[in-house]
Amino acid sequence: MLIRELFYMATLPFKLLKEIVFDVYILSDGEKKIIYITSVSAGITPYYIKRLYEKDAKITKLKKIYIWNLRKFVDQQSEVMIDIYRPFVRFLDGGLLVPSLVDQVLDIEKKSVNEAIKLGSRELKKTNQFGCEIISNDSDALKFFYEKLHVPYIKKRHGTYAYIENFDTIKKIYKKGEIVFATLNGERVAAYLCEINGDIYFCNRNGALDESFVKKGALVATYYFAILRAKKIDSKKVSFGKSRPFLSDGILRHKNQWGTKIYDDKTNKRFIYLKNVFFENPFIHIEDKKLIAVVFSENDKLMKEFGASGLEFNIVKNRNYEGSEIEIK
Numbered sequence: 001m002l003i004r005e006l007f008y009m010a011t012l013p014f015k016l017l018k019e020i021v022f023d024v025y026i027l028s029d030g031e032k033k034i035i036y037i038t039s040v041s042a043g044i045t046p047y048y049i050k051r052l053y054e055k056d057a058k059i060t061k062l063k064k065i066y067i068w069n070l071r072k073f074v075d076q077q078s079e080v081m082i083d084i085y086r087p088f089v090r091f092l093d094g095g096l097l098v099p100s101l102v103d104q105v106l107d108i109e110k111k112s113v114n115e116a117i118k119l120g121s122r123e124l125k126k127t128n129q130f131g132c133e134i135i136s137n138d139s140d141a142l143k144f145f146y147e148k149l150h151v152p153y154i155k156k157r158h159g160t161y162a163y164i165e166n167f168d169t170i171k172k173i174y175k176k177g178e179i180v181f182a183t184l185n186g187e188r189v190a191a192y193l194c195e196i197n198g199d200i201y202f203c204n205r206n207g208a209l210d211e212s213f214v215k216k217g218a219l220v221a222t223y224y225f226a227i228l229r230a231k232k233i234d235s236k237k238v239s240f241g242k243s244r245p246f247l248s249d250g251i252l253r254h255k256n257q258w259g260t261k262i263y264d265d266k267t268n269k270r271f272i273y274l275k276n277v278f279f280e281n282p283f284i285h286i287e288d289k290k291l292i293a294v295v296f297s298e299n300d301k302l303m304k305e306f307g308a309s310g311l312e313f314n315i316v317k318n319r320n321y322e323g324s325e326i327e328i329k
Contacts, residue, residue, distance in 0.1 A: 019085040020067040027057045034277055037074075038083040040064070045083060047161050048272060051246065051279040052081065067091055074275060082273040089271050096285040096294075098272040101242040104252070104260035105200075106227065109236035113227055118259030118308075124224065126217025129184065132225040136178035145179050145191050146170050149207030156211065165205075173204050180229060182221040190218035192226050201230035202239045223258065242268070245284035247293060247302040261310040262291055278316060 018041045025036040027049060034052060036059070038044060049057055065073055070091055074080050082092070089097060108116045117124070135141040146167055155162050170193065177195035181188045190208040194201060203226050208214045223240070230238045242265055243252040256262075264286060274285075282295040282302050293311045295303055303313055 016085070019088065022065050022067070022070065022082075024062045024065055024073075026060045026062060027052065028060070029053050029055055029057045033079070035077045035080045036082075037065075037070075037080065039085060041085070042083050042270065047244075048081065048083065048279075051281060051283070052277070054280055077275070079277050080273070080275040081277050084271055084273055086269050086271050089273065092273055095273050095275040097287075098274060098283060098285045099245055099264055099268055100270040100272060101265045101268045102245050102252075102284060102291070103263045103265040104240045104243055104255040105263055106238045106240065106258055106260045107236070108227065108231055108238060113231055116259060117224075117227065119220075119257050123217065123220055123257075127221040127224045129216070130189075130218060130221040130225075131183040131186075132221075132228075133181040133183050133188065134178055134225075134229060135181065136174075141179055141181075142171065142174050144188065145181075145193060145207060149188075149191050149209055150193070150205055151207070153207040170205065177202070177204070178229075180222055180226045182218045182225065184213065184216075184218070189213040190222050192222040194226055194229070196233070196235070199234075199236040200239055201226065201233070201235040201237070203241050205241075246279065247282040247284070247295070247306060253305065256306060256309055259308070262306075263310070264289075264291060284311065 019039045021040045022037050023040055023043075025038075025044070027034045027036045032053075036044075036049070044059070049059070067088060068091075070082075071093060074082070074092065080095075083100075084092070106116055150170070151164055154164060173193055173195050176197065177193065180192045180194055182190040188209070190213055191206065192203045193205040195204050196202070203223070206219060206222060208218055227238055240255045240258065240260055243249060243255060246252065252262075262284070278294065278296075282293055282300060284291050284293050286292070291311050292314050293302075293306065294314050294316055296316055298315050
């Protein structure tokens with residue numbers, strides 16, 4: 001076993017070797033203590049810490065460990081969370097595996113647009129005030145999308161959690177697709193950067209000129225226009241892109257309202273491993289290649305809301321932390 005694992009690491013590309021080194025922290029709010037381990041490459045992700053604690057947690061750095069010591073170290077701890085490079089979960093045992101991102105896909109192959117879309121008529125009515133413009137092979141349009149719509153929108157929407165991709169990454173997507181703009185009085189006010197890959201129409205990155213246009217329904221319009229476009233070019237499915245795996249997440253819930261199914265995003269490079277730890281809000285994990293939502297009450301309204309999303313449900317009624325002292329070995 002050890003020889004096989006060492007051979008596996010030896011054949012990894014050099015750039016991935018930085019994933020084998022982990023920083024170890026203690027998280028504590030005075031009531032519960034959790035060991036938080038993250039690869040040096042990933043660093044601390046405040047988003048997950050916020051999902052573990054209702055109030056601020058103290059973060060204390062302990063030490064570094066390497067992948068070959070990881071399983072033994074985890075076995076000696078009671079409550080652990082690990083942010084780990086996806087292929088390395090083979091070094092762990094038991095626990096829950098939470099994908100850092102999931103994909104939401106709308107099947108339009110054998111349905112009319114109206115049959116495929118589950119969004120309420122009130123929301124769809126908002127699209128009537130917007131025009132649609134589809135642009136490809138126009139560098140100025142891409143620059144406008146990136147600088148005026150995408151970057152400001154992502155920064156405002158996600159704040160300190162915002163991840164801004166460089167322009168070259170956006171250009172690579174554009175080469176395989178197009179931009180679907182929502183216009184108002186001739187002005188481009190929102191957009192989706194879409195990629196055409198086989199029979200799937202990917203809605204990859206979005207943005208809006210101002211939050212006031214979002215409230216008017218500009219982003220709803222871009223979703224709708226993208227679905228119409230996908231149907232026109234005979235795509236079978238529309239991918240609404242990546243979302244965080246938490247049922248209370250606003251983006252996940254909004255995409256779910258369109259009638260999407262939730263899938264494991266296999267392009268996602270990271271997993272969150274949980275041992276005797278539950279996030280404060282209902283979340284999705286993977287077991288036997290199935291996506292299972294952990295909820296904390298059989299009456300949780302989110303079970304009904306996501307009932308047609310393809311998820312299975314696991315009701316966990318006892319999620320108490322023992323708060324035991326953590327012995328670092």
